[in-house]
Amino acid sequence: MSAGTTPRPKHYRPWYDLNLAHLPAPGLLSIFHRVSGAFLFFPVLPLLLWCLQSSLASEDGFARWHELASRPFVKLALIAVAWLFAHHFFAGLRYLALDLHWGIAKAPARTSALAVFVLGALAALAFAWRIW
Amino acid sequence: MKAYRKNPVGAHYGLADWLLQRLTAVVMAVYTVVMVACLLMHAPQGHAEWKALFSGAFLRLATMVFFAALAYHAWIGMRDILMDYVHATSLRLTSEVVVGLVLITYVVWAAAILWGP
Numbered sequence: 001m002s003a004g005t006t007p008r009p010k011h012y013r014p015w016y017d018l019n020l021a022h023l024p025a026p027g028l029l030s031i032f033h034r035v036s037g038a039f040l041f042f043p044v045l046p047l048l049l050w051c052l053q054s055s056l057a058s059e060d061g062f063a064r065w066h067e068l069a070s071r072p073f074v075k076l077a078l079i080a081v082a083w084l085f086a087h088h089f090f091a092g093l094r095y096l097a098l099d100l101h102w103g104i105a106k107a108p109a110r111t112s113a114l115a116v117f118v119l120g121a122l123a124a125l126a127f128a129w130r131i132w
Numbered sequence: 133m134k135a136y137r138k139n140p141v142g143a144h145y146g147l148a149d150w151l152l153q154r155l156t157a158v159v160m161a162v163y164t165v166v167m168v169a170c171l172l173m174h175a176p177q178g179h180a181e182w183k184a185l186f187s188g189a190f191l192r193l194a195t196m197v198f199f200a201a202l203a204y205h206a207w208i209g210m211r212d213i214l215m216d217y218v219h220a221t222s223l224r225l226t227s228e229v230v231v232g233l234v235l236i237t238y239v240v241w242a243a244a245i246l247w248g249p
Contacts, residue, residue: 034209037210038209041231042234045206049238049242049245052245056182056183058179062178092161093161096157096158099154
């Protein structure tokens with residue numbers, strides 16, 4: 001046995017509260033930071049690259065994406081993507097601030113987590129207003 | 133025998149990865165803010181302007197740096213997610229290989245778009 005390890009209780013059962021509604025704002029922010037990051041990795045990124053490729057390649061390709069982006073359901077999907085990105089962006093900035101020990105205490109960390117949710121939603125709304 | 137004794141604590145790439153995840157985040161954040169500001173001030177009208185925007189050497193290079201930073205950032209992030217939730221070693225390693233290959237594909241794809249024919 002190496003020094004510094006505590007033996008587990010005999011009948012150790014890890015128990016997780018998986019109800020997201022029970023999480024405080026910083027915990028919820030963290031989960032959504034992971035989920036949004038995973039979604040940005042796939043499928044947002046390959047779709048973005050595909051869009052960039054075909055819209056740059058030819059006049060036809062550009063026109064096709066332009067037409068596609070005017071459909072209501074595609075616009076809704078774009079707004080969802082904008083929210084994923086905005087949340088990941090603002091939550092990331094908050095983590096950078098926390099790494100510098102800015103607002104590391106419990107109360108300001110909760111306030112900043114709420115601020116990230118508000119900013120993410122506002123950014124998505126601004127994007128929606130812009131494309132509609 | 134007591135002169136040197138410590139607990140094994142892993143492979144020691146954690147701190148470098150942690151720092152690089154932040155560094156790549158800052159690179160991407162700067163690119164995003166500048167790009168969004170530019171597009172808001174002057175949205176390209178039509179294919180010709182869109183193409184002209186990406187024909188500049190500086191934006192091509194900046195975009196390539198963005199995608200390179202993104203690939204490393206996403207690698208650390210996805211690896212952390214897989215480490216936390218996929219406990220079966222064979223499945224986790226397979227997933228990590230797939231994620232790595234996908235990210236390499238993204239970078240090569242981005243380079244092909246920016247500098248291809």
